[in-house]
Amino acid sequence: MRGGGVMLPPGAQSIIEPAGSGAAQIAVLFWWMVAGALLVWLGVVVLAFIATREPRPDDARRARRLIIGGGAVLPTLVLAALLVYALPLMPVLRAPATVPLKIAVTGEQWWWRVRYLPPDGAPIELANELRLPRGERIELVLDSADVIHSLWVPSIGGKVDMIPGRTTRLVLEPTVTGRFRGQCAEFCGSSHALMAFFVEVMEPSAFDDWLRAQAAQAAAPQTPLARRGAQLFLQKGCGACHRVRGTAADGRFGPDLTHLGSRLSLAAGVLPNTPQALAQWMAHPGAIKPDVRMPPFDMLVDHERAAIAAYLHALQ
Ligand code: CUA
Numbered sequence: 646m647r648g649g650g651v652m653l654p655p656g657a658q659s660i661i662e663p664a665g666s667g668a669a670q671i672a673v674l675f676w677w678m679v680a681g682a683l684l685v686w687l688g689v690v691v692l693a694f695i696a697t698r699e700p701r702p703d704d705a706r707r708a709r710r711l712i713i714g715g716g717a718v719l720p721t722l723v724l725a726a727l728l729v730y731a732l733p734l735m736p737v738l739r740a741p742a743t744v745p746l747k748i749a750v751t752g753e754q755w756w757w758r759v760r761y762l763p764p765d766g767a768p769i770e771l772a773n774e775l776r777l778p779r780g781e782r783i784e785l786v787l788d789s790a791d792v793i794h795s796l797w798v799p800s801i802g803g804k805v806d807m808i809p810g811r812t813t814r815l816v817l818e819p820t821v822t823g824r825f826r827g828q829c830a831e832f833c834g835s836s837h838a839l840m841a842f843f844v845e846v847m848e849p850s851a852f853d854d855w856l857r858a859q860a861a862q863a864a865a866p867q868t869p870l871a872r873r874g875a876q877l878f879l880q881k882g883c884g885a886c887h888r889v890r891g892t893a894a895d896g897r898f899g900p901d902l903t904h905l906g907s908r909l910s911l912a913a914g915v916l917p918n919t920p921q922a923l924a925q926w927m928a929h930p931g932a933i934k935p936d937v938r939m940p941p942f943d944m945l946v947d948h949e950r951a952a953i954a955a956y957l958h959a960l961q
Contacts, residue, residue, distance in 0.1 A: 657825050658799050664821035664846070665801030666782075667738050674731055681723050688715070738803055739816055742784040746856075748775065749786045752794030752807040754833060755840035755934060756900060756913040761856060762786075769860045770888070772900035773913045775827070775844045777801075778852040782818040795831035798844050804830050819846040826914065835936045841914025862891030863903045863960050874956025877949050881942065889960065899939060906961040912937075923954040 663669040692715075745764040750757055761769040775798075777783055787796055789807040796815065797804035805815040829840035847855065866872045875892070878884065884894025890903040908918050912934055916922040927950050930939040942950065 657823070658828070660799045663800060664819060664823065664825060665798075666818040666820060667802030667816070668798075668800055669820070670734050670737060671803060674727075674734065677730060678727060681727065685719075685723070688719075739814070740782060740818075742816055743782045744778070747784045747786055749788075750775075750796060750807070752787070752789040752791075752796070752829065752833070752840075754791050755829070755836040755937065757796075757840075757842050758790070758900070761859070763856075766860070769856065770901040771859060771904065771908070773842045774909045775842065776852060776855055777817060777819050777844060777846050778849040779819055779822050779846050781849065782816050785815045785817060787813045787815060792833045793831050794829050794833050794840070796827065797830040798825055798827035800825040801844060801846075806831060819844075822846045822848060824909065828914075836934045839913065839915050839934045841910075843909040843914060845909060858907070858961075859904055863889045866956050866959060868955065868959070870952050871956040871959045874952035874954070877945075877953050878956060881945065881949075881953075883953070886939070902957055902960065904960055906958045918958075920951070920954040920958045923957060924950040927953065 660668065660675060661672055663672045692711075747762045749760040749762055749768070751760075757773050759771050759773070759775060761771075763769070785796070785805075787805055787807045788811065789809045791809065793809070794807040795804055796807060798817070801819050802815065802817045805813050807813065823846055825844045825846070827842045827844055829837055831837075833840065866875045878889075879893055884892070884896050886896040886899035888895050888897060888901045888903065890901070894902075906918070910916060911918050911922055912926055912930070915933060916926060924947075926933060927942045927945070929941055929943065930937045931941060945953075
C-alpha cells in the first residue's frame with residue numbers, strides 16, 4: 646500500500662554531509678563531541694587493560710586520586726570545554742534573515758501547512774514542502790495546530806520544536822542546490838514517522854519564478870477526464886476540507902491543493918506524486934497513514950477517483 650515511497654540520492658538527510666551553514670556548524674560540533682567521546686573511551690580501555698595486566702596491592706590513596714581525577718575533574722573539564730565551544734554558536738545559528746520573505750510552517754497531525762509570506766502581498770499557501778533560495782538566510786516562523794511537533798532538515802540546519810500556542814523561529818541558510826529530506830523530530834502520535842517533507846534548494850532566480858507560479862490561481866482543467874474530475878471534486882465534497890484557489894473549493898482544514906501537481910511528494914513525504922498514488926491515497930488514506938484525518942473515499946468507483954486524480958495532478 647505504500648506505493649514505493651520517494652527515492653532520494655544519498656546524503657539528502659544527513660548531518661555529516663551539510664548543505665547549509667547551520668548544519669555545517671552543527672557538524673563541526675558533532676565531530677568535536679565524537680573526538681571527546683573517543684578519547685574518554687580510549688582512556689577507559691587503557692585503564693581496564695592496565696588493571697588486568699598489573700595486579701598491585703591495594704592503595705587507597707591512588708584509588709581516590711583516580712576516582713576524583715577521572716570521575717569528577719576530567720568530565721567537568723571536557724563538558725566545560727564543549728559548552729564554551731557550543732554556546733557562541735547559538736547567535737550565529739539565529740543570525741538575521743537576508744530576505745524580507747518569511748515562511749510560516751504549522752505542524753499538524755501529520756502534515757505541514759506552509760505559507761510563504763511576501764512582505765508586499767497575500768500569503769501563498771502550500772503543504773509538505775519548502776523551496777529555498779540558495780545562499781540566502783530565510784526565516785521560518787513555526788507553530789502547531791495540535792500537539793508538539795519538531796521541524797528538522799538535518800542537511801541544512803538545526804531542529805526547532807513547534808509548540809501549540811507559541812511561536813518559535815528558525816533561520817535556514819542553504820548553501821548547496823538540490824533536494825533534501827526533512828522529518829518531524831518529536832513524537833506526535835501514531836503517524837509521527839510518516840510526517841516528512843522535502844526541501845528543494847534552488848538558484849534565487851529559479852526560486853522567484855517558482856514562487857510567482859505558486860501565487861497564481863489554479864489552472865483550469867484541459868482534458869475531458871480532468872474536467873470530469875474537477876466536477877467530481879466539488880460534487881463529492883472534497884472542497885469542504887481542501888482549497889483550490891480560483892475555484893469554489895475553499896476548505897481550510899486540509900492541505901491547499903492549488904498546485905498539487907507540482908509538489909515533490911504526496912501525503913507529507915510518504916508517496917510519490919503520481920495520479921496512481923493519488924487515487925490510492927483517496928481510497929484508503931488510513932491504510933497508508935494510520936489515524937489520518939482524511940476520510941476514505943472508497944465509496945467512489947475507480948474511474949471517479951482516477952478522474953479526480955487526473956484533475957489534481959494537472960494542477961501544476
Ligand atoms: Cu509531527 Cu512527529
